[in-house]
Every structure is written in structure tokens, then in C-alpha cells.
Amino acid sequence: MSSAATYWTCLSCSIPGHEMDVRGLSAAFFPDGAFVSVSRDRTGRVWVPNASPDRGFTEMHCMTGHQNFVSCVCIIAPSDTYPRGLIATGGNDHNICVFTLDQPQPLFTLKGHKNTVCTLSSGKFGTLLSGSWDTTAKVWLNEKCMMTLQGHTAAVWAVVILPEQGLMLSGSADKTIKLWKAGRCEKTFTGHEDCVRGLAVVSDMEFFSCSNDTSIRRWLVTGECVQVYYSHTNYIYSLAVFPNGQDFVSTGEDRTLRIWKQGECQQTIRLPAQSVWCCCILPNGDIAVGASDGLIRVFTEVEDRMASPQDLQAFEDELSKTTIDPKTGDLGDIKMEDLPGRDHLDEPGNRDGQTRLIKEGQKVEAYQWSVADSRWMKIGDVVGGSNQQTSKKVNYEGKEYDFVFTIDINEGGPSMKLPYNVTDDPWLTAHNFLQKNELSPMFLDQVANFIIENTKGHTLGAAPPSAADPFTGTGRYIPGSGTPTGAPVGVADPFTGNSHYSNASGSIKGCGGAYSSAASRQTSTNIYFPKTDGVTFEQANATQIMAKLRELNGGAPGEYRLSEEVLGSLEKLLVSVCDPCASEQPTTEQISLLWKTSHWPEDIVFPVLDILRLAVRHPQVNESLCGGDADDGVALCNHLLSLMKPQARPANQMLALRTLCNCFSGWRGRALLLAQREAVLSRAADLCSVCNKNIHIALATLVLNYAGSLHGQPDLEAKAQCLSVASAALESVQDKEAVFRLLVALGTTVASDQTAQDLAKSLGVTSQIAKYTSVTDPAKVGECCQLVLKELQ
Numbered sequence: 001m002s003s004a005a006t007y008w009t010c011l012s013c014s015i016p017g018h019e020m021d022v023r024g025l026s027a028a029f030f031p032d033g034a035f036v037s038v039s040r041d042r043t044g045r046v047w048v049p050n051a052s053p054d055r056g057f058t059e060m061h062c063m064t065g066h067q068n069f070v071s072c073v074c075i076i077a078p079s080d081t082y083p084r085g086l087i088a089t090g091g092n093d094h095n096i097c098v099f100t101l102d103q104p105q106p107l108f109t110l111k112g113h114k115n116t117v118c119t120l121s122s123g124k125f126g127t128l129l130s131g132s133w134d135t136t137a138k139v140w141l142n143e144k145c146m147m148t149l150q151g152h153t154a155a156v157w158a159v160v161i162l163p164e165q166g167l168m169l170s171g172s173a174d175k176t177i178k179l180w181k182a183g184r185c186e187k188t189f190t191g192h193e194d195c196v197r198g199l200a201v202v203s204d205m206e207f208f209s210c211s212n213d214t215s216i217r218r219w220l221v222t223g224e225c226v227q228v229y230y231s232h233t234n235y236i237y238s239l240a241v242f243p244n245g246q247d248f249v250s251t252g253e254d255r256t257l258r259i260w261k262q263g264e265c266q267q268t269i270r271l272p273a274q275s276v277w278c279c280c281i282l283p284n285g286d287i288a289v290g291a292s293d294g295l296i297r298v299f300t301e302v303e304d305r306m307a308s309p310q311d312l313q314a315f316e317d318e319l320s321k322t323t324i325d326p327k328t329g330d331l332g333d334i335k336m337e338d339l340p341g342r343d344h345l346d347e348p349g350n351r352d353g354q355t356r357l358i359k360e361g362q363k364v365e366a367y368q369w370s371v372a373d374s375r376w377m378k379i380g381d382v383v384g385g386s387n388q389q390t391s392k393k394v395n396y397e398g399k400e401y402d403f404v405f406t407i408d409i410n411e412g413g414p415s416m417k418l419p420y421n422v423t424d425d426p427w428l429t430a431h432n433f434l435q436k437n438e439l440s441p442m443f444l445d446q447v448a449n450f451i452i453e454n455t456k457g458h459t460l461g462a463a464p465p466s467a468a469d470p471f472t473g474t475g476r477y478i479p480g481s482g483t484p485t486g487a488p489v490g491v492a493d494p495f496t497g498n499s500h501y502s503n504a505s506g507s508i509k510g511c512g513g514a515y516s517s518a519a520s521r522q523t524s525t526n527i528y529f530p531k532t533d534g535v536t537f538e539q540a541n542a543t544q545i546m547a548k549l550r551e552l553n554g555g556a557p558g559e560y561r562l563s564e565e566v567l568g569s570l571e572k573l574l575v576s577v578c579d580p581c582a583s584e585q586p587t588t589e590q591i592s593l594l595w596k597t598s599h600w601p602e603d604i605v606f607p608v609l610d611i612l613r614l615a616v617r618h619p620q621v622n623e624s625l626c627g628g629d630a631d632d633g634v635a636l637c638n639h640l641l642s643l644m645k646p647q648a649r650p651a652n653q654m655l656a657l658r659t660l661c662n663c664f665s666g667w668r669g670r671a672l673l674l675a676q677r678e679a680v681l682s683r684a685a686d687l688c689s690v691c692n693k694n695i696h697i698a699l700a701t702l703v704l705n706y707a708g709s710l711h712g713q714p715d716l717e718a719k720a721q722c723l724s725v726a727s728a729a730l731e732s733v734q735d736k737e738a739v740f741r742l743l744v745a746l747g748t749t750v751a752s753d754q755t756a757q758d759l760a761k762s763l764g765v766t767s768q769i770a771k772y773t774s775v776t777d778p779a780k781v782g783e784c785c786q787l788v789l790k791e792l793q
Helices: 002-007 309-320 342-346 426-436 441-454 542-554 564-578 588-597 606-615 619-627 630-643 650-663 667-675 677-685 693-710 716-732 736-750 754-762 765-772 779-791
Strands: 010-015 022-027 035-039 044-049 057-063 070-076 086-091 096-099 108-110 117-122 128-132 137-141 144-149 156-161 167-172 177-181 184-189 196-201 206-211 215-220 225-230 236-241 248-252 256-261 264-270 276-281 287-291 296-300 355-360 363-370 375-382 394-396 399-401 403-407 416-420
Touching (some): 010 309, 022 287, 035 287, 044 086, 137 167, 167 196, 206 236, 206 248, 215 236, 248 276, 342 355, 355 375, 399 416, 416 441, 426 441, 542 564, 542 606, 564 588, 564 606, 588 606, 588 619, 606 650, 619 630, 630 667, 650 667, 650 677, 650 693, 667 677, 667 693, 677 693, 716 736, 716 754, 716 765, 736 779, 754 765
Parallel strands (some): 022 070, 022 276, 156 196, 196 236, 236 276
Antiparallel strands (some): 010 296, 022 035, 035 044, 044 057, 086 096, 096 108, 128 137, 137 144, 156 167, 167 177, 177 184, 206 215, 215 225, 236 248, 276 287, 394 399
């Protein structure tokens, strides 16, 4: 290792601590050798080096205060007031928080941006420069915004303050860099062919920029581009310059840290994480990088600080076990039959970081040439890029099955696994599944039909019984849930999984052909977007709703307790809005009682909200509550928004969101929500970080309904808000149904609208959703994602 110590950079340590992607890093003034990291887990952390001979870093301080993901960080230089300096962080909550090392909460918060603050830079005298998705940069001093720099037409991804002359730089998704002086744009730099993602100062006369176009450029402030550097194969996210002002490092979406010396990429270090978001140079010359796996890794040229042989081997082993999707762009088209075998690795590489693919049995393996070690290092297995055949058997709980389906019977419950072999009786399998999971036997026919449809009828068991189901039992009341329709699910609707398109939230989500884990399908035509008709939540079990309402009414405070007459009126209303064939129509009195009762105490109001959620679909109720009187519509909207506060009860949040979604079923409701869009979507965005999949599905549906209503309209500001909320939601949503609906919303917003497409790309949507292209369970997620990316090409 001695030769490597003087020239080649190796891993020094890996630092766990953050729970999500590490998005920003900055070397600190105090303590010596410390640095700061920020993460999507909403925290900032200060790390200090361990005392020799221990390697690594220890967390010294944790900062909280942002209400959403933290995107960037910078250090404000020490002053007489703050001799240890300050730490500034920017977040998806549109705020900038400024911290000391003395307390975890912010010293103060800077408000003014209208969207995510994604970049920060500090200058002399405590000046702070921020950039945001709202297309502006702002200059802050003494806790106040001194000026707003306007001129970019897309998100401002990068800002820096030059050391002299009072000059500032901003880089944008509009592909340009602007030079500012005294709040005026002095010069615009053009040359990059895609979003500018990072800037780094070389001197008071020179700077670097990096871009999604995979290039790094060196500029003079006078406007000339003096050099262009190529080596990365995907988006480049960050740059950091060594003290000599010539050498630098870069990181990007191609999983690499690249070290540039004397104008050439000297070394490529691949990491076992898809996105290498950020980097910084530490005071001792080491390099810290943050990635999408939540780890910070430090690399060094100094032999004494290199990781132990065991840790280096562990890092290499972790890297070799990663899977590489050719869709990330750095491996090219792969034809397995044309690949060489392992003997191809006997030939040395031509340059550090060179990638070579080989065929090993039925697998494709990727190797990278390391000049430091003079050998090929395995960097992962390639998936999705070959004709390899995988076993048809699926392992579940220690046994192999022909199929393992993911089933979601009720929206309020967890997903469940249904294993099945073609030699099994589908009816007996369905019965055992329901019994094991303590589910109502009312689902028997539907589950059995689902198995038959999705195994293509390959059953060897006895014929299904024609007699009535002998099993008994009833389901518990779950807000917003209902009795399944029993419709077969062989031809899947992308939203419901049912055989017909009903806009309802499906009874067995994940059960249609588009959800089948057994096989994926390719979509040659776009069946997903633009979607302009409202998606609503239709499920209902009137008996259970009324039973819960009566139960809670019995214990309600005296002034809220309802008479049996009022309960009867509400029940008649519920029946009339749930049954399309009902002869009785909702009366004015019933609608008035529903509105009054919807103001019950928040701990007992949820069954009333369930009735409201169903009632607003009825044309008469929709007109009365959403717009019979303009003030009535605003009152309904404000009431629902009050139930959606971040500290509110999850059941109320979910039902309020679903009610808003269902308002789109009538023209009055649609007009109301379009008029109240800014307030509604802003409050909905506050719920992105709530860990509740049903809230996420409802939130995604609301964004989708807005996108559908705005399709074909010229209101760019409204579309920008839809894109912003969808993008923020995709940062935290895990449930695939919610992801799917957000993808449809994105597709609907950008379809046939070049301006909206440019805006979406400026917000980084392309790289944000790329990870969903290979999702096959459910297949509709991957299919829809590919179609959205096609729109954004």
C-alpha cells in the first residue's frame, strides 16, 4: 500500500448516523478537522475526528428544526458575535435555519423562498446567498433578505459568493450561469447543455461548474470557458476544489467519486450507492462524500489514515454485491451473447476506472480497472441488461412457490403475501389465506378468481364449490373502507385493479394483471396519462359506518349528542348517496345536518367525515356544499384544511384528503378547489412526511386530480405547484400505489406541454423518478415511469 499512499486515494472510514440520503457536506471552522452533514432525515450533524490512533469520526452535535428534508449546508465564518461561526442549512420546507454549536434548535430561521432551498453559500461580514426551486436567489444579512436575484427561468441549483469584488454566481436548470453584482445580472454564461448542478470557486477570477450534461467546465469571470472536462457518464451533482486551486473532485449519479489532477481524471472510485450527492475537502486534505445510502465516506491519500485491510476488503465486498441497472446510463447497451468470458479480465485496463463487462454463466458482471492495485475489481452484477433466465420459483418463508402475490384487502391494513403453487386448489388456498389473516370470508370468491386469472388457469385442484360460502364473520370498521364489489380482477384497471375502470380505490389493490408479481408486461401505448377525469374514493360499508357513528354518539359530550331522529336522517342521506338507484334524493335538511355534525370533536368525527367523503360525490350535495353559496364552498375548504394540520389525527387527515379528492366529481367542487388551489396544495404538502400509506395515496390522488384539471390550461404557476408537491411527495412516499398516482400526475402535467416539461426537468424530476423504471411489482409503476421519462426527453 505504500505506493498508493503517496499517489492513490483509498477509503479511510465509513460513517453511519444518518437515516436517509446525505445531501450536503461542508468543512467546519470549529472544532479542528470537523465537518457538517445534512440529510433527508431532516437533521444536520457535526462530526469531529477521533483521537489517534483511532480512525474515523464521532458525532458531536445534532441539529433539528426543519419540517422537511434538509437539502444543503454552508458554514458562516466566525465573527466577534459568533467566534465559532454559524451553520446554515436549507430545506424542502422553503426555510433556511441558522445554528450555533450550543443548541440543537435554530438560532433563527430565514423565511422568504417559495420553494425548496437547495443551495447556500456564505461570504464576508455574515452575508448568505441562497438558491431555490422558486427560480430565485436571495441575499441575506443580519437575519433579513437584502435583495432577490431574479432572472433565471428555472430552479437555481447552485450559488457561490466569489472572494473578492462583491460578485456572486448562480447556476440554474435553465442551463445558464449568471454573474451578479449589487443585485444586477452582469453576465450570463452559456455552454452547458443541461441543468447546472454545482459551482465551485477557484479564485476571485475563476470558477468550476458541473451539469447534468456530464461535463465540468472551468470559466473566467470575464465570460470565457477555458476548459471542459469529460469522464462522468451520468449527472454530476457536486464539486470541491483542493487548496492548490487546480485539482478538484466531483461526484454524480454514476455512483462515482472522481479525482482530477493536472486537468485529467486521475482516479475513479465507485461507491455502493446509486447517487453520490455531495463532497467536500476536509482541512487535512481528505475527501468526504455523502450518498443515497445514508453513509458518509472519507477517502485519503495518507497511508496512516487509510482504513484497515479488513475494512478495505469489506468495502470491496459490499461494492461487488451491488446490482447495476444499465438504465443509469454508464454501461451502454448490453447483449449477453456478445460478451466475453472471465479470461477477458486477464488483459489489463487502459485507464483508471475503465469498466469491463463479462459473462459468467447466466449472469453479467461488471468490473472496474484499478491502476493503484493493477487489477480488475468487481463493482456489481448487472440486472435487466441481459437475456438471462431466472428461476420461476419464488422463495417465501423457507418454501418455494410458483407464485407469491402481494394482496391488500382493506386500505387501512397492511399488505399480505399469498403464496400459491399451480397444483393447489385456488379456493382452498383463498380460504386458508383469509383464515390465516383473520379476514372476512366475503372476499373468498374475489381472491380465488384473482388466483385463477393471474395463474392463467393452470389449476389441478377440484372444481370450485357452487354452494353458498359456509364460513361466517364480519370485517371491522376502517375509516374510508368498504365492502368489495366482488368483480373479477383479471383485466386490471391501473388504479383499482378491477376489471372495469371505476375511479374507485380498489377492493383488492395489487391484484390485477398490472399488479401481478408473476410477470410484467410491456406497454406500447400510453394508457396512463393524461388523466383528466377525477379519481375518487368510492368504497363504503354503510352499516359499519352507522354502527360506529351510533357507538361514538353514545359517549359524545352532551352538546354534541345526536337524537335518534338526526341519526336516522344521516343514515337516509348515506343510503341515498351510496346507492345510485336510490329513489330518495338528499334533502336540504340532511345536507345541513351533515355539515353541522362534521364539526364534532376531532376524536370522534371520523365516521361523519366518512359520510361527508361519500356525500360530496352526489351532484346535489356537491353543488350545495361546494358552491351553492360562495362562502359555503370556502367554509367547507377551510374546515377540511383544519382537519389536515400536521398535528391532526391521521384518520381525519386521510378522510379530509379523500373528501377533497371526491369534490372533483362535480363541477362546483372542481371550481372551488381550483380557486383554493394554493392553500389546499400547500396544506397537503405538509403531509408528505407523515408515515401513513393511506394518507400518501390520498395526497397523491389529490395532486393527480389537480393535474387533470389543469391539463391543457396555460396556468404555469399552478402547474409548478403541482410539480413541486409531487416532487416533494416522491421524496418520502414509499407505497407503490401512491408513487404510481404521483407518476400519473407528473405525466398528466407535462404531457404535450413543453414549458411544463422544462419546469419538471429543472426541478430534477428526471433523476428523481428514474429509479422506478425497473419496478415490476406492480408493473404499472415501471411502465408509467418509462412513459413519463419519454415525455421529458
